[in-house]
Amino acid sequence: MSGKNIKVDILARVEGEGALSVKIKDHHVADLKLRIYEPPRFFEGFLRGRKFSEIPDITARICGICPVAYQMSSCHAIEDAAGVRVQGALRDLRRLLYCGEWIESHALHIYLLHAPDFLGYDDAIRMAQYYPEVAKRGLRLKKIGNNIMKVVGGREIHPVNVRPGGFYKAPSKKEVADLADDLEWALNAALETVRWVASFSFPALERDYEFVALRGPGEYPFNEGRVVSNKGLDIAVREYEQHFVEEHVEHSNALHSTLKERGSYLVGPLARYALNFDLLTPVAQEAARSAGLGPVCRNPFQSIIVRAVELAYSCEEALRLVKNYGAPEPPFVDVHPGTSIGYGCTEAPRGILYHRYRFNEHGLVLDAKIVPPTSQNQKSIEEDLRQFVEANLDAPKDKLQWQCEQAIRNYDPCISCATHYLKLELERE
Amino acid sequence: MSGTPARVVIIGVGNAFRGDDGAGIAVAQQLAEQAPAGTEVLEESGEGAALAEAWKGAQLAIVVDAIRSGGTPGTIRRFDAREGPVGDEPPGRSTHGFGISSAIELARALNELPPQLIVYGIEGRDFALGEKLSPAVEKAVPRVAAQVLSEEPESARVR
Numbered sequence: 001m002s003g004k005n006i007k008v009d010i011l012a013r014v015e016g017e018g019a020l021s022v023k024i025k026d027h028h029v030a031d032l033k034l035r036i037y038e039p040p041r042f043f044e045g046f047l048r049g050r051k052f053s054e055i056p057d058i059t060a061r062i063c064g065i066c067p068v069a070y071q072m073s074s075c076h077a078i079e080d081a082a083g084v085r086v087q088g089a090l091r092d093l094r095r096l097l098y099c100g101e102w103i104e105s106h107a108l109h110i111y112l113l114h115a116p117d118f119l120g121y122d123d124a125i126r127m128a129q130y131y132p133e134v135a136k137r138g139l140r141l142k143k144i145g146n147n148i149m150k151v152v153g154g155r156e157i158h159p160v161n162v163r164p165g166g167f168y169k170a171p172s173k174k175e176v177a178d179l180a181d182d183l184e185w186a187l188n189a190a191l192e193t194v195r196w197v198a199s200f201s202f203p204a205l206e207r208d209y210e211f212v213a214l215r216g217p218g219e220y221p222f223n224e225g226r227v228v229s230n231k232g233l234d235i236a237v238r239e240y241e242q243h244f245v246e247e248h249v250e251h252s253n254a255l256h257s258t259l260k261e262r263g264s265y266l267v268g269p270l271a272r273y274a275l276n277f278d279l280l281t282p283v284a285q286e287a288a289r290s291a292g293l294g295p296v297c298r299n300p301f302q303s304i305i306v307r308a309v310e311l312a313y314s315c316e317e318a319l320r321l322v323k324n325y326g327a328p329e330p331p332f333v334d335v336h337p338g339t340s341i342g343y344g345c346t347e348a349p350r351g352i353l354y355h356r357y358r359f360n361e362h363g364l365v366l367d368a369k370i371v372p373p374t375s376q377n378q379k380s381i382e383e384d385l386r387q388f389v390e391a392n393l394d395a396p397k398d399k400l401q402w403q404c405e406q407a408i409r410n411y412d413p414c415i416s417c418a419t420h421y422l423k424l425e426l427e428r429e
Numbered sequence: 430m431s432g433t434p435a436r437v438v439i440i441g442v443g444n445a446f447r448g449d450d451g452a453g454i455a456v457a458q459q460l461a462e463q464a465p466a467g468t469e470v471l472e473e474s475g476e477g478a479a480l481a482e483a484w485k486g487a488q489l490a491i492v493v494d495a496i497r498s499g500g501t502p503g504t505i506r507r508f509d510a511r512e513g514p515v516g517d518e519p520p521g522r523s524t525h526g527f528g529i530s531s532a533i534e535l536a537r538a539l540n541e542l543p544p545q546l547i548v549y550g551i552e553g554r555d556f557a558l559g560e561k562l563s564p565a566v567e568k569a570v571p572r573v574a575a576q577v578l579s580e581e582p583e584s585a586r587v588r
Contacts, residue, residue: 042446042558043446046446061444061445061446065474065476108476108478112477112478112535123531124531124535125531125534125535125537125538126538128535128538128539129538132538132539135535135538135539136539139478139481139482142478142482143482146479146482
């Protein structure tokens with residue numbers, strides 16, 4: 001097994017593999033295909049026959065970056081099936097847990113994955129060599145998010161404290177209060193992040209998206225709301241499958257999700273922001289305005305600014321929840337789905353994550369459906385790229401390739417929900 | 430903080446639902462019962478920033494993960510991160526991935542590498558969805574666990 005040319009693909013995570021190929025012919029895009037891979041399909045089968053109480057922990061394993069989203073969507077679906085609504089202090093604690101995930105995920109994406117594209121560095125490592133303080137700020141922000149997940153969720157990576165109806169154990173008042181100092185720092189660091197990313201220059205691209213996000217009364221959405229769009233959609237979560245369909249496309253083993261009769265749509269930060277700007281706090285709104293954003297942003301490259309605004313919002317919201325915290329007693333309500341179907345949809349950092357479960361009389365899963373945000377965005381990613389490449393046909397290949405990768409990263413495609421190792425082939429004839 | 434025993438952390442990395450990618454997790458689960466008191470044993474998904482956080486402040490950190498190099502399944506390789514980049518994959522150049530190699534290089538750039546950072550790789554065969562390890566990988570798990578336990582902190586004589 002010796003030999004100098006062994007390629008050691010060491011330690012490359014294998015959750016998702018994908019590729020983008022673009023063919024340019026006679027001065028237009030002849031073909032553009034995004035192929036991504038989706039573990040949730042496997043999990044849908046894997047969940048059959050499992051007890052309802054096992055679902056949150058199993059689905060949390062789908063994604064190392066957004067386990068909370070999977071737990072929350074599954075819990076809400078199970079509670080919907082059982083006819084239970086979680087409210088008050090339990091609801092607040094879930095919101096705090098979700099803040100932790102947004103902070104962690106947004107900080108990771110902004111600082112370590114996306115910013116290097118704008119600054120012209122191959123990766124965060126090279127960026128860190130020139131801007132060590134910036135990299136450290138990103139890592140500390142991320143750590144603060146992880147720390148919330150640890151205190152509330154029990155663990156950072158695959159939180160184990162979540163159960164249908166609430167939590168196995170509520171953190172003590174002191175444990176939660178101890179998060180406040182870090183969050184004060186994080187809020188300032190997040191506002192600094194908004195100013196920093198606003199100073200980048202952004203490739204020109206404006207898209208007429210149909211934005212889709214949750215919207216509910218009085219608060220920027222995490223766990224609840226109706227599914228709404230800027231083009232007239234306004235439905236309850238349980239009506240989701242009447243309006244959205246998944247279709248097979250030849251070039252990908254993933255399913256493309258579309259809105260019936262209207263086609264592609266966009267979920268994630270840009271959509272949430274456009275549909276819920278009025279529900280951001282004054283501080284977050286002001287940060288957005290100072291960064292040059294209006295209440296709607298249609299340039300996908302500027303999603304990094306919106307993500308930073310949401311980072312600031314999450315820090316401020318977490319701080320509010322931490323200050324008002326009282327340990328819920330008991331830390332859960334009883335949930336026992338019988339023969340029933342339950343629907344859940346929450347706002348993962350990358351956009352809405354839809355779950356539907358059908359249970360038998362013993363609360364065992366008969367079938368499951370999971371639609372992750374990245375598969376909903378696939379069609380939009382392809383359309384962004386097509387429009388962008390068409391408008392930049394004369395750009396040097398290196399630059400175009402760079403910007404295509406950057407355009408895919410606009411979506412923060414999830415490490416295991418969708419794309420991980422993405423190969424980009426750009427071909428000119 | 431003199432007198433504090435050197436922090437030793439063992440980190441099993443992988444996804445137990447992706448066949449042989451669960452090798453590192455299997456080693457961590459075995460070591461959770463065998464490791465001496467005071468040694469932390471963690472399971473991680475492989476997301477780099479979380480890894481960098483996990484080994485921060487450790488005198489000795491040992492990371493165990495599956496590898497794919499086309500070699501014989503079950504083959505064990507040991508890397509000393511202080512000696513240079515681990516693996517051939519250029520760090521950072523994937524659309525979402527920020528994995529172990531990247532985490533090591535980022536920590537190096539920020540001067541935050543632990544004094545001793547050892548990576549064990551177990552050659553995997555099958556990374557398809559599923560909960561089972563290949564037989565050769567399963568056999569390698571206790572062998573790697575034993576090797577990990579034989580690693581010792583260089584304690585006081587460092588620096």
